[in-house]
Amino acid sequence: MSVPFYDHAGLYLAAKDRIDGAIARVLTSGRLDWGPEVPAFEAEFGAWVGAPQVVTCGSGTAALKVALLGLGIGPGDEVITVPNTDIACSSAIRFTGASVVWADIDPASRCMCPEAAAAAVTPRTRAILAVDLYGQPADLGALRALADRHGIALVEDACLALGAEFEGRRIGSIADVTCFSFAPTKHLGAYGSGGACTTGDAALAGRMRRIAAYGQSREHHLSTFGGNGSMLNHETDGLNERLDELQAAILRVKLADLDATLARRRTQAERYAAGLAETGLDLPREVGPVRHAWRNYVIECDDRDGLRTRLAEAGIPTNTPYAPPMHLQPVHAALGFGPGSFPVAERSCARLLGLPLGPHLELDQIDEVAHAVRAAL
Numbered sequence: 001m002s003v004p005f006y007d008h009a010g011l012y013l014a015a016k017d018r019i020d021g022a023i024a025r026v027l028t029s030g031r032l033d034w035g036p037e038v039p040a041f042e043a044e045f046g047a048w049v050g051a052p053q054v055v056t057c058g059s060g061t062a063a064l065k066v067a068l069l070g071l072g073i074g075p076g077d078e079v080i081t082v083p084n085t086d087i088a089c090s091s092a093i094r095f096t097g098a099s100v101v102w103a104d105i106d107p108a109s110r111c112m113c114p115e116a117a118a119a120a121v122t123p124r125t126r127a128i129l130a131v132d133l134y135g136q137p138a139d140l141g142a143l144r145a146l147a148d149r150h151g152i153a154l155v156e157d158a159c160l161a162l163g164a165e166f167e168g169r170r171i172g173s174i175a176d177v178t179c180f181s182f183a184p185t186k187h188l189g190a191y192g193s194g195g196a197c198t199t200g201d202a203a204l205a206g207r208m209r210r211i212a213a214y215g216q217s218r219e220h221h222l223s224t225f226g227g228n229g230s231m232l233n234h235e236t237d238g239l240n241e242r243l244d245e246l247q248a249a250i251l252r253v254k255l256a257d258l259d260a261t262l263a264r265r266r267t268q269a270e271r272y273a274a275g276l277a278e279t280g281l282d283l284p285r286e287v288g289p290v291r292h293a294w295r296n297y298v299i300e301c302d303d304r305d306g307l308r309t310r311l312a313e314a315g316i317p318t319n320t321p322y323a324p325p326m327h328l329q330p331v332h333a334a335l336g337f338g339p340g341s342f343p344v345a346e347r348s349c350a351r352l353l354g355l356p357l358g359p360h361l362e363l364d365q366i367d368e369v370a371h372a373v374r375a376a377l
């Protein structure tokens with residue numbers, strides 16, 4: 001049996017008729033831009049997440065940029081985030097002109113440690129950018145309280161955590177802005193790139209919507225559509241970071257399958273937990289009042305590289321998501337952080353190993369991986 005890490009073609013073929021129908025609907029409508037699919041997806045996604053406002057974007061990275069710009073963050077400001085995450089977090093902060101301030105993580109959740117974040121607050125801090133790593137929500141209760149205490153924004157990077165819950169509530173309406181990714185390997189994967197910001201603040205949503213769309217409102221653009229209007233009306237500087245009509249139509253199809261996808265991921269995680277229980281490996285678990293979204297199943301052990309090599313020899317693919325940490329990446333060398341700067345994140349990054357998990361896999365493939373892991377120890 002083979003265990004592919006991803007299988008985009010297989011998942012497409014399983015939903016081919018519905019996907020092809022959505023693509024044909026857009027192409028035959030002639031509306032490739034500013035059409036009805038994006039607002040329809042935003043309404044459906046908002047209803048699913050439980051968020052009053054959804055601003056779709058061109059990617060998760062774009063969503064982070066749009067969120068920070070919408071909050072008015074810029075040169076002279078500081079944003080606190082974690083080192084063990086995607087480059088998108090530090091890049092989005094630096095894109096605004098603000099400075100990245102890293103805070104170390106909690107070893108169990110592998111998300112931002114609220115005490116470390118509190119210690120990193122300065123008079124220049126404007127936001128906390130917490131990451132729900134691998135689908136495990138950050139400690140949103142403590143971080144919300146910290147942000148409120150200092151009058152700063154809480155931005156949540158939920159690019160890996162669509163469908164996760166905190167205190168019984170789906171993430172997407174707890175932070176001031178929650179950012180999602182619709183990259184192909186995510187819970188809700190486009191056939192290209194996509195992302196979204198959700199918020200309960202209508203004024204902030206309006207600002208983010210304009211920033212993502214040339215600094216211009218959809219209403220104004222539509223009023224000039226087809227050459228009828230005479231005036232451009234750019235209210236702010238803007239990016240071209242919108243979701244496109246084709247991706248929105250595809251995501252509307254896939255949204256209908258999201259509950260089933262999440263349930264399948266959860267069952268696979270439970271199967272790994274049972275199959276690896278006696279191994280002595282550090283297994284991922286739900287930390288705090290959360291429901292994990294299981295985007296990744298990431299174990300930890302001291303001999304990570306040896307285990308990875310032996311699994312590769314047995315034909316089992318693995319990955320090392322978000323390692324090495326950001327403060328040790330060449331792009332940030334000028335900031336001067338060496339090994340030992342964020343010891344908890346560094347230890348996790350040196351020990352972590354991602355196992356295959358996802359809707360393309362059957363439970364007997366999960367069993368095969370668990371068996372191979374046991375044999376490789």
Ligand SMILES: Cc1ncc(COP(=O)(O)O)c(C=O)c1O
Pocket residue numbers: 059060061062085086088089131157159160181182183193194195
């Ligand atoms: C934690 C995190 N944030 C942001 C992103 C960026 O999302 P995108 O690839 O859609 O730009 C990713 C992508 O994997 C991610 O894992």
